[in-house]
Amino acid sequence: MMQEKKLDRRAQRTRRALREALIALILERGYEAITVQEITDRADLNRGTLYLHYRDKHDLLLASSNDAYNELLAQFTPISPDNLTLDIPERHLIIVFQHVAANADFYRVMLGEHGVAAFLTRLRHTVTEVGLGRLLTLQKLTPTQPVPSDLIAAHAGSAIIGVIEWWLENNMPLAPDILARYTLALTIDGIYQTIGLDKPSQ
Amino acid sequence: MMQEKKLDRRAQRTRRALREALIALILERGYEAITVQEITDRADLNRGTLYLHYRDKHDLLLASSNDAYNELLAQFTPISPDNLTLDIPERHLIIVFQHVAANADFYRVMLGEHGVAAFLTRLRHTVTEVGLGRLLTLQKLTPTQPVPSDLIAAHAGSAIIGVIEWWLENNMPLAPDILARYTLALTIDGIYQTIGLDKPSQ
Amino acid sequence: MMQEKKLDRRAQRTRRALREALIALILERGYEAITVQEITDRADLNRGTLYLHYRDKHDLLLASSNDAYNELLAQFTPISPDNLTLDIPERHLIIVFQHVAANADFYRVMLGEHGVAAFLTRLRHTVTEVGLGRLLTLQKLTPTQPVPSDLIAAHAGSAIIGVIEWWLENNMPLAPDILARYTLALTIDGIYQTIGLDKPSQ
Amino acid sequence: MMQEKKLDRRAQRTRRALREALIALILERGYEAITVQEITDRADLNRGTLYLHYRDKHDLLLASSNDAYNELLAQFTPISPDNLTLDIPERHLIIVFQHVAANADFYRVMLGEHGVAAFLTRLRHTVTEVGLGRLLTLQKLTPTQPVPSDLIAAHAGSAIIGVIEWWLENNMPLAPDILARYTLALTIDGIYQTIGLDKPSQ
DNA sequence: ACGTAAGCGAGACGGTACGTCGCGTCTTACC
DNA sequence: GGTAAGACGCGACGTACCGTCTCGCTTACGT
Numbered sequence: 001m002m003q004e005k006k007l008d009r010r011a012q013r014t015r016r017a018l019r020e021a022l023i024a025l026i027l028e029r030g031y032e033a034i035t036v037q038e039i040t041d042r043a044d045l046n047r048g049t050l051y052l053h054y055r056d057k058h059d060l061l062l063a064s065s066n067d068a069y070n071e072l073l074a075q076f077t078p079i080s081p082d083n084l085t086l087d088i089p090e091r092h093l094i095i096v097f098q099h100v101a102a103n104a105d106f107y108r109v110m111l112g113e114h115g116v117a118a119f120l121t122r123l124r125h126t127v128t129e130v131g132l133g134r135l136l137t138l139q140k141l142t143p144t145q146p147v148p149s150d151l152i153a154a155h156a157g158s159a160i161i162g163v164i165e166w167w168l169e170n171n172m173p174l175a176p177d178i179l180a181r182y183t184l185a186l187t188i189d190g191i192y193q194t195i196g197l198d199k200p201s202q
Numbered sequence: 203m204m205q206e207k208k209l210d211r212r213a214q215r216t217r218r219a220l221r222e223a224l225i226a227l228i229l230e231r232g233y234e235a236i237t238v239q240e241i242t243d244r245a246d247l248n249r250g251t252l253y254l255h256y257r258d259k260h261d262l263l264l265a266s267s268n269d270a271y272n273e274l275l276a277q278f279t280p281i282s283p284d285n286l287t288l289d290i291p292e293r294h295l296i297i298v299f300q301h302v303a304a305n306a307d308f309y310r311v312m313l314g315e316h317g318v319a320a321f322l323t324r325l326r327h328t329v330t331e332v333g334l335g336r337l338l339t340l341q342k343l344t345p346t347q348p349v350p351s352d353l354i355a356a357h358a359g360s361a362i363i364g365v366i367e368w369w370l371e372n373n374m375p376l377a378p379d380i381l382a383r384y385t386l387a388l389t390i391d392g393i394y395q396t397i398g399l400d401k402p403s404q
Numbered sequence: 405m406m407q408e409k410k411l412d413r414r415a416q417r418t419r420r421a422l423r424e425a426l427i428a429l430i431l432e433r434g435y436e437a438i439t440v441q442e443i444t445d446r447a448d449l450n451r452g453t454l455y456l457h458y459r460d461k462h463d464l465l466l467a468s469s470n471d472a473y474n475e476l477l478a479q480f481t482p483i484s485p486d487n488l489t490l491d492i493p494e495r496h497l498i499i500v501f502q503h504v505a506a507n508a509d510f511y512r513v514m515l516g517e518h519g520v521a522a523f524l525t526r527l528r529h530t531v532t533e534v535g536l537g538r539l540l541t542l543q544k545l546t547p548t549q550p551v552p553s554d555l556i557a558a559h560a561g562s563a564i565i566g567v568i569e570w571w572l573e574n575n576m577p578l579a580p581d582i583l584a585r586y587t588l589a590l591t592i593d594g595i596y597q598t599i600g601l602d603k604p605s606q
Numbered sequence: 607m608m609q610e611k612k613l614d615r616r617a618q619r620t621r622r623a624l625r626e627a628l629i630a631l632i633l634e635r636g637y638e639a640i641t642v643q644e645i646t647d648r649a650d651l652n653r654g655t656l657y658l659h660y661r662d663k664h665d666l667l668l669a670s671s672n673d674a675y676n677e678l679l680a681q682f683t684p685i686s687p688d689n690l691t692l693d694i695p696e697r698h699l700i701i702v703f704q705h706v707a708a709n710a711d712f713y714r715v716m717l718g719e720h721g722v723a724a725f726l727t728r729l730r731h732t733v734t735e736v737g738l739g740r741l742l743t744l745q746k747l748t749p750t751q752p753v754p755s756d757l758i759a760a761h762a763g764s765a766i767i768g769v770i771e772w773w774l775e776n777n778m779p780l781a782p783d784i785l786a787r788y789t790l791a792l793t794i795d796g797i798y799q800t801i802g803l804d805k806p807s808q
Numbered sequence: 809a810c811g812t813a814a815g816c817g818a819g820a821c822g823g824t825a826c827g828t829c830g831c832g833t834c835t836t837a838c839c
Numbered sequence: 840g841g842t843a844a845g846a847c848g849c850g851a852c853g854t855a856c857c858g859t860c861t862c863g864c865t866t867a868c869g870t
Binding site: 436516517518519520521522524525528532539542551552554555556558559560561562563564565566567569570571574577578583586587589590591592593594595597 | 718721795
Binding site: 822824 | 845847851855858861863868869
């Protein structure tokens, strides 16, 4: 932050152009297939200029994805003050889905077939850990049940990522709040209850 | 298969060596970071020899992953004939987990941080589609409920992938059949019922 | 020599092409101004190919100049057998001048304004040392004279280089044997005797 | 000169620092190997500042070498007025050697292995032409002799350069006036007479 | 003496060349 | 026919310098 403030206006312009070019190109052809030359061509810069600001293509990717990431995290904090009711998870989910919608192109490519495995892994772990925190509180109520908490968290976390991928692949057919309600139902109540079936006796 | 039959014994040896070298190296350093030279060095072959059998590194990866994939699919078919009871999903899950355990190193790397995004995507879609088939039957019973079937399938499919990743990352702490039971409970009954809680009234 | 024998016919062709291209380009634009790309363009090769055979532009220059150099040295040895008379210096000079004439373009550029200082220095030292050897024998006859032998050798050696440069700059107006006679006279007898003057009494 | 007067005190300081840095660095590593950054680092200036005063590295070199050169030429002119005796060449030689001694480091590097070919060529031509002037007068006395005047001048001119190089390489073991006497003897009387030998009858 | 033009530091930028790496193709020779 | 050995064209890489260009700050000068 501080160091970004110190940047020349030219340098800021340049960095922004590079990030936008990167995202645009990843979208078109996938991260691995892109060349530094292509990024800088798109950003109307000399190839060498990229190296004045980033160590390499991967460093630029990190910076770009951190942009999006930090923006998301920034929206989480201001929730806490007043009400800490049970609907916080739903609110959080809505914020996530809204953020994904706002950066749809970016997420579509990062999570897709030509995406960046490390990004997906990181996102999955973040989501899972947030879920795990809430879960540990819940589980104090039923200390004897045998299913490991982190298995449950991994199940739920990955499921949410899957929902995001489904949503993006289908051009976001549902509103974020609706999607959040459905997702939460599936995760917490399971398939039977969500679709209105009693569990059949085997 | 047929064409494999026709192969020189030397050629078979060569191909096997290449595949094993690839898997071993992916495990150590990740797919993208590996060079053809390294693969052939490990396989004690000349670099050019790889191109006598595969088009490039990626072609070798496909062949290698199809080996594992086909082995899995081969185990699915013989189930159908006699009983089509409700426990088929559980049986399938057990088979999948057993197969993952048998090829743990391979899956660990393909799904991990340095893995191959396309492989994960492919696996996710396969799992999701299998689930979707069963789901469509179920949903005929409650035709009015609003949650899209493929959303549910995506949710469940990704969740299973997440479970596999959790299992591998934690060195497979549970037996395949136990893991299958837990997973199915979480997917179908949801978190509350699985851990033995009533849904709280908000 | 031995290692050159082992070379692929392709590799030999390539090396020859590179050396010829280098000489041709030095002639046109001077050594420092030339680019590796230009050398390989001229030699109808890919830029990278140069690095398969030489470490860099300078290494190619060394190899090229050693070609010429070795060719010269090869002509010196076979003189010895029969007559070792006093006219050996003249014969040697003739051989040198003939060799320069045969490689006129090469020497013209290496010694010229855009030449390679190190090459000139090396040539000067070689010539000087050959002269020094003969001189030391001569000086045994007059052990008391004060002028240092290596000063005399440096004087004579540089003078011969100067003659070569003059000869090349003026498009070799004299035959090698005539030039050798004149040069030897100037060096050994000095200007006055050479042009037929008595030394004036100051 | 005039324009130097107009210069800011800061600018004068800067130019001096640059020239000194250049000479010092050439001495250490040779002209071609030096970068502008290194020059300005040494001079405690910003890289861009060099371009406020000189067009490039080469322009700075010219300015620096002209400094030395002009200083030498300035010492030549005041000789002419009174006596035009035969010892003028010796006097000139002494002046040259003294000047070289006073700028030993500079000449050592400019003429050495990593020197600047163009500088050497220029110096050689200057020396040669001065000699040629005197020679033409001499040759009027023996109009029929066949050795071209400019060959003689080239021979003598290069020989003197060689003497200078020898002198510098050996840390100036003789006093300038002694060296001038020896050099003149070798040039004018030749080796035999200088070392006190009669020319042997072949 | 003091305001203003200059010198200057800092560093972004477009360029050009470098030497290296990895690829996929090809040739040559061996077994 | 399957390999080894390795030359070759190709394309991209990250680095090094170059010469130019703002952008501010500081410093000597001229009135």
